[in-house]
Amino acid sequence: MPASDLGTAELTLTGRITTASNATFLGSIGGAAVVYKPMAGEKPLWDFPDGFLAHREVAAYLVSETLGWNIVPRTFLRDGPLGEGMVQLWQHTDPEQTAVDLVAADDVPGTGWKEVLEGEDQNGRIVALIHEDTPALRRMAVFDVLVNNADRKGDHILAMGGGHRYGVDHGLTFHSDHKLRTVLWGWIGEELTAEELEGIDRILEGLRGKLGSELSELLTAEEIASLAARCARLRSAGQFPAPSGGMPAVPWPLF
Numbered sequence: 001m002p003a004s005d006l007g008t009a010e011l012t013l014t015g016r017i018t019t020a021s022n023a024t025f026l027g028s029i030g031g032a033a034v035v036y037k038p039m040a041g042e043k044p045l046w047d048f049p050d051g052f053l054a055h056r057e058v059a060a061y062l063v064s065e066t067l068g069w070n071i072v073p074r075t076f077l078r079d080g081p082l083g084e085g086m087v088q089l090w091q092h093t094d095p096e097q098t099a100v101d102l103v104a105a106d107d108v109p110g111t112g113w114k115e116v117l118e119g120e121d122q123n124g125r126i127v128a129l130i131h132e133d134t135p136a137l138r139r140m141a142v143f144d145v146l147v148n149n150a151d152r153k154g155d156h157i158l159a160m161g162g163g164h165r166y167g168v169d170h171g172l173t174f175h176s177d178h179k180l181r182t183v184l185w186g187w188i189g190e191e192l193t194a195e196e197l198e199g200i201d202r203i204l205e206g207l208r209g210k211l212g213s214e215l216s217e218l219l220t221a222e223e224i225a226s227l228a229a230r231c232a233r234l235r236s237a238g239q240f241p242a243p244s245g246g247m248p249a250v251p252w253p254l255f
Contacts, residue, residue, distance in 0.1 A: 005029070011036060011080045011087065022053065022171070023082070026090070035168075038085035042171075047179075053171030054086035055218040060147050060170035061088075062214050063227075066206040067199040069139045071167050088168065094161040100131045100154035100183050100255070114186025117250070129254060131186055135195075136165040141184040142196050145241060146203060146230055147173040152182035154255040174219050176226040178244065181251040187240040200235045204228065 006029055013036070015026040023041020027034050039052045048056075054077060061075035075088040105118050105126040116129040131137060137157070144152050150172040158166040172179070192200075206212065207228050215224050234241070243249035 006032065006034075006074075006087070007076060007078045011078070013081055025082075027080070027087075029087075033090035035088045035090055036080050036082075036085055037087075037171075038080060038082035040083045041085075045172075048172060048175060050220050050223070051218070054084075056173045057086045057088070057170045059215055059218045060149075060173050062211060062218075063147055063203060064143065064167075066202055066211045067139070067143060068202065069143065069199060070164070071140055071143050072170065073166055073168065091158050091160065091166050091168075093158045097159035097161070097163075098132075099134075099137055099157045099159045099165055100129070102127050102129055102254070104128070116183060116185045129183060129250075131184055133186065134163065134165070135193075136163060137184065138187060138193075139196065139199070140165060140167050141182070141187060141240065142192070142199065142234070143167065144182050144184060145180060145234055146200070146227065148175055148179050148226070148230060149173050150175065150179035150181045151251050152184060153251050153253065154183050174223045174227060176220075176222045179247070180241075180243075181248060183250055183254055185243065185249065188242045189239055191239050192234075197235065197238065200231050204231050204235070207231075 009029050011027050011029050013025050013027045017024040022043055023038055025036045027036045037054055039054050042053050058075050058077055061072040064072035073089045073091050075086060077084060078087050105128045108115050108128050108130055112133055113130045114133050118126055118128050121127050151169060156167060156169045158168060160166060
């Protein structure tokens with residue numbers, strides 16, 4: 001379906017995702033399957049007082065597009081059966097792949113994976129939270145630092161055929177205070193690649209032009225300024241950061 005029709009053709013509801021914390025529906029626009037999150041179904045959050053979560057989801061897509069890494073599926077605002085909300089193209093994942101996992105601590109693979117933390121499961125077994133060590137997931141980790149993602153759970157990473165990885169559920173992003181909570185901590189202290197640094201440069205340049213103009217319709221001036229500051233800090237450091245501040249470094253639940 002042409003992109004222009006996605007914003008105007010009829011949006012039909014086909015189901016509801018009951019595990020989501022806010023009202024989230026499956027739907028279709030023509031032959032395209034979509035996720036629809038009406039603003040009217042958003043629950044107020046004490047630590048995200050400005051604007052709508054749907055705006056942050058669209059802002060995350062715009063940053064992803066400017067990076068050029070195709071992290072966030074096409075996401076846009078439009079009217080629907082329950083009012084205006086965020087609509088995102090549905091992605092069919094590969095059930096044979098996983099990007100984040102919990103394994104027995106003595107079963108952590110020697111290569112191709114990064115260990116984030118260890119803990120004890122309900123049976124007293126020591127388990128490890130691990131994620132794959134791939135360029136696609138590294139780019140997502142960089143993206144999360146830039147947008148200040150407070151909710152990068154394992155299930156918010158969609159493992160696609162061919163090794164591509166999509167990130168979804170970006171309502172808790174762009175806060176002006178440090179809020180980074182993620183399961184992707186495996187590269188702490190590692191140097192950013194030239195490609196990753198170039199992506200940050202594209203955001204900094206975009207904030208002075210088209211991206212900045214588009215984000216001004218979705219975020220506050222303070223939030224946009226904080227995004228620019230995070231980009232500048234990460235660009236200057238040139239390496240993946242470590243957790244900081246007094247808040248938890250990982251979301252809960254992890255998946």
